[in-house]
Amino acid sequence: MNSPLSAVIVGRLGHLSLNRPDSINAIDLAMMQAMTETLDTWADDPAVSAVLLDGVGDYGFCAGGDFREILSKAAEGMTIGSVFFRNEYRLIAKLAEYPKPVVSIMHGMTMGGGISLAGHASTRVVTDGVKLGQPETGYGFVPDGGATWRLARTPGELGTYLALNSVDLTAGDAIALGFADVMVPTERIGELTTALEAADDVTAPDEIVRRFASGAGAGAGAGAGAATVLDRRDWIDACYSAGTVEAILERLWAFSNGEEVDGLRAADSSDPDAAANAATAADTLLRLSPTALVATLRSVRAARDGETLREALERELRLARWFTTQPDLFTGVQALVAQNTNTLHQGSVPDWKPADLADVDLTDIIAAMETQLRHSVFPRGLGIPEEATEA
Structure with missing residues (x-):
């Protein structure tokens, strides 16, 4: 072997x-x-x-x-x-x-x-x-391993969009958004x-x-190709700046139907397909784990508040551990491993529990993010004691 x-x-x-x-x-x-x-x-x-x-x-x-x-x-x-x-x-x-x-x-x-x-x-x-x-919400989990720290530092609400919708990035996107150099x-x-x-x-x-960069001697983004996600930033900022996933969905639906959202209409967007893309984004969210979506939004927003990478990793560990006790992670991973479903691009959706955003208990998620663990990532580096209430 x-x-x-x-x-x-x-x-x-x-x-x-x-x-x-x-x-x-x-x-x-x-x-x-x-x-x-x-x-x-x-x-x-x-x-x-x-x-x-x-x-x-x-x-x-x-x-x-x-x-x-x-x-x-x-x-x-x-x-x-x-x-x-x-x-x-x-x-x-x-x-x-x-x-x-x-x-x-x-x-x-x-x-x-x-x-x-x-x-x-x-x-x-x-x-x-x-x-x-960051495909995590598609299998009942949350972006982790420092992902929320990185996503929170992208321009505007692009990190929120990437985290919630499990969007794929091109080379140009990756460089423009700070994922690569x-x-x-x-x-x-x-x-x-x-x-x-x-x-x-x-x-x-x-x-x-x-x-060895494309266009030798040029800048970091040379030859990387167009940054497609950045082209959608105006409507992403308008819709994904809402405080809850439900509110984001409402804005996406309204925007895709031609209504004004945060001062912007689809007809005035720099994205020529803004209405259709917003509708697709809303449809995607409806296929993903409600618990993962609520937790992901909360986690990415928390990473904006001056966190260091180490602090983000500690918070992500607490949330990741909580997700291993929740049904959606195992439901999503089993579907992924069995290759019976692709939650983003096909019709089948795993049996998420709960199935509706309104039934997700935000209190449990907040408690999971804030409860210190006995064995943290950096117990001494952050001054967190080895003894705490959780294993």
Whole structure:
């Protein structure tokens, strides 16, 4: 059986490759442990001056967390929130705070936890064929692993829209919204890797990376293509600035019917298909987990209030652990694993409980976000005691 992680030192470069191509490099516990141990070793190794993080296989960098493993561990009685998510979040923080430069390369499918791994590197590369997204609300979960912190820092209400509607991003979108720094064409990734491995000094790998960007020598977004999500910002800001998911839906319906919302009508939008796109967005929301939608909106809005990444990870851990006790996560993941439904693009919708937004208990969600755990992500770093009311 192959190792879930390839770790080699070539020249002065530590090269980490996610190595589960049959599952699009989905993150499992073994991969997390191997990455953590390797990064700890390389941090103190003078022979390593920078790290490259990529994924094996043509389908994508990383499809996110391995929810097959989560379901399996849950069946064994393991407290998933205390093991899988905590380990993952600590790894993400380690990458974000790493003492040496880290270059990540996102290609093909890069979803959820995959964005969290690569998105906190010091230099983040996307290829022309990348497809990024936060699909969590489609399987009864919430954006996590620092995702709310990143989404809350996008322009206007775009992060709210991306989080709630599980929207896919192009390379241009990713750069414009701060998910990536530069686009390198797929056919030049091999050259880029070789250049990083051959460099005598890779303490400034960003300079090497930008030589391979589309339109060499140009800015970060050069060659990345149009940012399609940004073209919809006016009506997204108007509709998604509402305080609740129900109110967002009401605004989307009104806007799609030609009514004025927050001073904007579809006829005056910079998006020529604004009315149709707003109607599609509303239809999408109706297919997703009501509990996940309410919790996601609350979580993204909370991340705006001056949170650090570490603070966001702590809050996300508390919410993720609560979701492992809720039926929608298991309903959604089972549907996803069985490939019996695609909640975003086909007619079938999982049996969400509750099925209506009006029946979601916001009090429970707020309590979950605010209740400290006995074993947090950074118990000492944030001054959170080891002893608390939750496991």
